[in-house]
Amino acid sequence: VYGYWLELKHQKRKEQELLQAAYQSEINALKAQMHPHFLFNTLNSISASVEPDNEKTRMLIAKLADTFRYSLQVSEEELIPIEDELTFLASYLDLEQERFKSRLRVLFDVDDAVRGTLIAPMLLQPLVENAIKHGITPKAIGGEVNISIQRRQGRVLVRISDTGLGVGDKPTSALLEKGIGLRNTALRIKRLYNEELRIEKNIPGGLSITFLLPILTTDEKL
Amino acid sequence: VYGYWLELKHQKRKEQELLQAAYQSEINALKAQMHPHFLFNTLNSISASVEPDNEKTRMLIAKLADTFRYSLQVSEEELIPIEDELTFLASYLDLEQERFKSRLRVLFDVDDAVRGTLIAPMLLQPLVENAIKHGITPKAIGGEVNISIQRRQGRVLVRISDTGLGVGDKPTSALLEKGIGLRNTALRIKRLYNEELRIEKNIPGGLSITFLLPILTTDEKL
Numbered sequence A, B: 001v002y003g004y005w006l007e008l009k010h011q012k013r014k015e016q017e018l019l020q021a022a023y024q025s026e027i028n029a030l031k032a033q034m035h036p037h038f039l040f041n042t043l044n045s046i047s048a049s050v051e052p053d054n055e056k057t058r059m060l061i062a063k064l065a066d067t068f069r070y071s072l073q074v075s076e077e078e079l080i081p082i083e084d085e086l087t088f089l090a091s092y093l094d095l096e097q098e099r100f101k102s103r104l105r106v107l108f109d110v111d112d113a114v115r116g117t118l119i120a121p122m123l124l125q126p127l128v129e130n131a132i133k134h135g136i137t138p139k140a141i142g143g144e145v146n147i148s149i150q151r152r153q154g155r156v157l158v159r160i161s162d163t164g165l166g167v168g169d170k171p172t173s174a175l176l177e178k179g180i181g182l183r184n185t186a187l188r189i190k191r192l193y194n195e196e197l198r199i200e201k202n203i204p205g206g207l208s209i210t211f212l213l214p215i216l217t218t219d220e221k222l
Helices: A002-030 A036-048 A055-074 A082-103 A125-136 A173-178 A180-193 B002-030 B036-048 B055-074 B082-103 B125-136 B173-178 B180-193
Strands: A104-110 A143-152 A155-162 A198-201 A207-214 B104-110 B143-152 B155-162 B198-201 B207-214
Touching (some): A002 B002, A036 A055, A082 A104, A082 A125, A125 A143, A173 A198, B055 B082, B082 B125, B125 B155, B125 B180, B173 B198
Parallel strands (some): A104 A143
Antiparallel strands (some): A143 A155
16 A cells, blocks of 8 residues: 555656646746737738838738748648748748848759658758858858758658858767757657658768658648 | 555546646647747848838838837746836837728826836737727727726726727627637736736727736835
């Protein structure tokens, strides 16, 4: 009986801790946030205040609205076609291009056969954002970001590489400890696909991030 | 012993459910989102693309950045001075004013003595947004939103009222069941201050939302 009692006491403490965690996340969710519609409405007002002949500003405003609309929509989805993720990535990169001008060069190298494959949403963009933020931004002459998605032995090989700053002499493993973005992505890929995020030095400079995905289509969801 | 065993089994099931909930919220947190810096960077690019003489568009872009910056910053805070919340509310309302033009009139009636009082962040803005969205928007001639904060018997009385659509013949209690925004605010006020959110019909039309806060200053935090 004492054994049961001890285990029960232990269980109750664990339950308390879990309740505490659940309560905390409920509190966080209750924290009022700006309603996303406010962003879209305001971007509309701003767009309307732009001179009629300034098509470029209006286009940038529209792309900003598009990227946020997409990231909101897909946060409800489990899986979406790679094609949709690439369209979103292109809008995102058009906006970054406006900021970096000629310092940022982007290359897409995507096998048409994988465009319909399903992928967890918002998996590529944080990796590209990371490459721009930590690779290209600190380098005066900028650099290139390469997004490659290919079929490889019955799976999909995703590679996001840049010719940016890189890690110099440090080991790439340090990046997983430091960067929340990379660690989150690695964790998502592990949970979702039981695959590893490989971080390697790019040649001659910068970083290369690769991971494998199963080939999933709308007919054979996880 | 059987009693212990049953309770232990029950505890273990509860723990499973709680673990599941905690896991789900971890997954949600892991869902990659657009990095907020991207919004600010892009608003900067857009602002730079605006003609030099179009001061108004640049001002609107700056206010949009301000409101988002504030809502991000205070999401980490427990309590902030009412003054800061009012500055934020003014920026937010300037942007809404641009959208609604003369259809929206805003009146602030704030006792200077309460400006330093501490309040949970983002408590007023969702109520004002609600008044605009459900009260003013559906009414062709628009209406007035009144934000009143006064000292009342050793406490702070907050009142957000509008002359908008109101609820007609329906009871105001229906709003708490329907509107997620109002229900969240009511829940926050209950949890934080153990106070009720009162929803009443405004005279001659529209709604009036009131609640009481304790007077807290930086020297005597909760």
